[in-house]
Amino acid sequence: MPGLADPAQPIPEDVLEALRAAAEDGTRAASICVGAFTLAAAGLLNGLRATTHWAAVRELSRLYPDVDVDEDVLFVDNGQVLTSAGAAAGLDLCLHMIRRDYGSAVAADAARTAVMPPVRDGGQAQFIVHEQPGADGSSLEPLLRWMEENAHQRLTLDEIAAQAATSTRTLNRRFREQTGTTPLRWLQRSRIRRAQRLLETTSYPVERIASEVGFGSPTSFRDLFKNLVGTSPRDYRRTFGGSPAR
Numbered sequence: 001m002p003g004l005a006d007p008a009q010p011i012p013e014d015v016l017e018a019l020r021a022a023a024e025d026g027t028r029a030a031s032i033c034v035g036a037f038t039l040a041a042a043g044l045l046n047g048l049r050a051t052t053h054w055a056a057v058r059e060l061s062r063l064y065p066d067v068d069v070d071e072d073v074l075f076v077d078n079g080q081v082l083t084s085a086g087a088a089a090g091l092d093l094c095l096h097m098i099r100r101d102y103g104s105a106v107a108a109d110a111a112r113t114a115v116m117p118p119v120r121d122g123g124q125a126q127f128i129v130h131e132q133p134g135a136d137g138s139s140l141e142p143l144l145r146w147m148e149e150n151a152h153q154r155l156t157l158d159e160i161a162a163q164a165a166t167s168t169r170t171l172n173r174r175f176r177e178q179t180g181t182t183p184l185r186w187l188q189r190s191r192i193r194r195a196q197r198l199l200e201t202t203s204y205p206v207e208r209i210a211s212e213v214g215f216g217s218p219t220s221f222r223d224l225f226k227n228l229v230g231t232s233p234r235d236y237r238r239t240f241g242g243s244p245a246r
Contacts, residue, residue: 007037016042030082032090040064050083152214199237
């Protein structure tokens, strides 16, 4: 199932009926990029985990709340119904299906022909360009900028609340309403964003980067980086630039 120019547009009913009929016959369906919207519109993703391009995950979740949208992975295999992230992730999904149907050796040959790795490490989280706090009138905007500027400090929830001149309870509520996460979780992501930039543009050792972005332990930095980005700092640097991590 290919992508659409405008995934939010209604899908013709005859297309949806054809997809449902094929699913009832046991036909396997796979989508590339925002093609997941078509599968969701047909009801084939209800109650299932799925993915799409990271720029469209929120819209997919909004339009189809019965779908468990995972923004971090390259593809999701539910057996009969499969979805992938961007166009390149569609190739990963195709290789996965070849591997599942014909084995690793055939998949490796197909990958070699396509001049791509048989399996890519990490998920699409490593490719997401995270939006920076904008001057949009949001009541949290000045605080977010202050947190960005001081992310290297050992900030506590009490210190952040004091900067915002509010209680920790109110701070947590406002963060949930405006960012969808907690202050400390947002701070962690801010530190990881800065670490990504340093990995891309410097040859600093991972230990120095961990310290500069506010982590007391390189191990905890590596663990969180892997958790949020989907790959290790070393592999991220290898993919996106800079000198090899030491």
